[in-house]
Amino acid sequence: xxxxxxxxxxxxxxxxxxxxxxxxxxxxxxxxxxxxxxxxxxxxxxxxxxxxxxxxxxxxxxxxxxxxxxxxxxxxxxxxxxxxxxxxxxxxxxxxxxxxxxxxxxxxxxxxxxxxxxxxxxxxxxxxxxxxxxxxxxxxxxxxxxxxxxxxxxxxxxxxxxxxxxxxxxxxxxxxxxxxxxxx
Numbered sequence: 001x002x003x004x005x006x007x008x009x010x011x012x013x014x015x016x017x018x019x020x021x022x023x024x025x026x027x028x029x030x031x032x033x034x035x036x037x038x039x040x041x042x043x044x045x046x047x048x049x050x051x052x053x054x055x056x057x058x059x060x061x062x063x064x065x066x067x068x069x070x071x072x073x074x075x076x077x078x079x080x081x082x083x084x085x086x087x088x089x090x091x092x093x094x095x096x097x098x099x100x101x102x103x104x105x106x107x108x109x110x111x112x113x114x115x116x117x118x119x120x121x122x123x124x125x126x127x128x129x130x131x132x133x134x135x136x137x138x139x140x141x142x143x144x145x146x147x148x149x150x151x152x153x154x155x156x157x158x159x160x161x162x163x164x165x166x167x168x169x170x171x172x173x174x175x176x177x178x179x180x181x182x183x184x
Contacts, residue, residue, distance in 0.1 A: 041176075042177075042179050043176070045176035045179065046173055048172050049170065052169035052172065056169065057166070060157065063157045066142050066155050067142065069144055070145055071143070072140070072141055072143050072151070073102070073138060073141075074100065074139050074151070075100055075137075075138055076138075076139065076153075077099055077100060078096075079098075080096045081096075081126055081130050091123070092119055092121050093120050094118065095113060095117075095129050095130060096113075097113045098110070101143065101151060103143055108143075110149070110150070112150075112153075113154060114155055115155065139153050141153050
């Protein structure tokens with residue numbers, strides 16, 4: 001009733017009206033708040049979603065910048081496949097490529113295949129990339145016009161993969177909002 005005087009909610013009142021699972025027992029007053037058992041998971045989901053979105057946008061911006069750089073003919077000097085073995089994950093293969101290229105009559109050397117490198121957990125995929133960048137092959141390298149010593153042979157990202165990760169981040173943020181709405 002609106003004219004009733006409100007009682008101050010104390011911790012004892014909360015303990016009396018909420019059982020061990022955080023549910024309101026039948027007949028318990030509705031004005032007593034439930035414990036904040038969903039607060040930490042909601043924060044983790046929210047900030048995790050924000051992190052995924054910002055990280056993805058940062059990678060996307062970096063690779064978009066590289067794709068806007070001018071290109072120069074590059075000769076692959078050396079390419080190797082490095083196998084990384086760790087006990088807590090399956091084998092991982094990293095491709096290392098070094099190449100040289102000429103900009104304004106000056107020759108530069110780089111060992112950066114892409115802005116974020118290349119790793120694969122499939123030997124078949126890694127071997128295909130190794131064959132693509134075999135020594136002696138010629139490719140068009142992206143070089144930084146402000147610092148020609150910085151260059152990459154390729155960019156591996158795609159709009160679809162970026163959009164998927166941004167959607168995952170948005171779902172995480174949405175779940176953070178929904179967790180509080182659908183408590184049992």
